Amino acid sequence: MAKIKVAKNGTKRDAITQKGAGLFRKKGFAASSMRELADSVGVEASSLYNHIGSKSEILRSICFTVANRFTSQLNEVEQVSQDAVGKLENLIRFHIQMMLENFDEVYVANHEWKQLEEPYLSNFLSQRKAYENRLADIIRDGISKGSIKDINPHVVVLIILSAVRGLEFWQRNKKNISESELVEQMVSHLLNGITK
Amino acid sequence: MAKIKVAKNGTKRDAITQKGAGLFRKKGFAASSMRELADSVGVEASSLYNHIGSKSEILRSICFTVANRFTSQLNEVEQVSQDAVGKLENLIRFHIQMMLENFDEVYVANHEWKQLEEPYLSNFLSQRKAYENRLADIIRDGISKGSIKDINPHVVVLIILSAVRGLEFWQRNKKNISESELVEQMVSHLLNGITK
């Protein structure tokens, strides 16, 4: 009879969710079975249900935990007195850090949110939309104060969020460049471009 | 007894593949059933097999058709005599155009390639890797000729490809900005940055 290993300060539910994030990232949510998840946890599938309510609940937990962390950081950044470019830089760095430190979870939230059931799907999309709008507000502020070029704020948000999200492809090249160098170069490109 | 509607110059296989792209984009490959696909085509599930070999063959067809189109364009761009920034701009425009004109197919190739079976999965990844390396070569050339800042070429490739890919989120905002304006602003941001 196997036992679920729990990390320090973590419940068994957390352990299952973490393994779920890894599995869902590798295979996709719909293509992952509870039996596979149970295997990776080291237990029979039915035993999982002593700790979680359903398969979809795991996905829900992953998606909203990630979404809430981004929202929290944005809350803090908005309150700090800093110019628009500084705020943007702060958020870009946070996105990169989240991507590198919570890879599985962020990846799953980015890719598998479509498999959420209503009303969670709608909630998730609303939250993301609101996040994007607040980001656009920061850029608008920078434009009106003259520190940012007059570009459509939503286009800028799109590019920045997509670029940091693209770090999911970075794993492979990790060796060739240090993490700090990566962050600096991304920030530099996204803010200042690449042409001389 | 229903009949599959075929577009002009298209086989029934093409019609099924196209509906498949739409379905796989909306629900994901693994979460889409052949019965659902048959419904959207207007036929019974078993009838599909008169035209296609398997479910996975549809995905394969979508992914490699898209990949080959991008590779073809890169072949052409490489042969034109143009500086690195001009080549990059050309490719960025092509990516944006593909994303807007073949949304379902490009989206599926971007998101569902993980569900490909071997050896197709490895082939697909090799092709993508090769594409990225050739893009990095263009940037390296621009750096050595002085037209592009000295940034890690792979970081630049990452940002550009991710940004154009991010257009999958654009659909929603389509109303507020014209397509040509969108392209110009994206090219401008990716090449020249946003700071004044």
Next chain:
DNA sequence: ACACAAAACTAACGGTTATTAGTTTTTTGG
């Protein structure tokens, strides 16, 4: 109009799915 091919149908196959019920083992607290 008739023969042949193409493409639809119905029915069924073995396999997998998430989840539940009921039981047994393990852990915990007094």
Next chain:
DNA sequence: CCAAAAAACTAATAACCGTTAGTTTTGTGT
């Protein structure tokens, strides 16, 4: 050390999956 709670197990369920076989209908070329 014993009782109660937690967490594991086995077994089974009904639903759904991709795909095949066999049959019938539809379209086509002469």
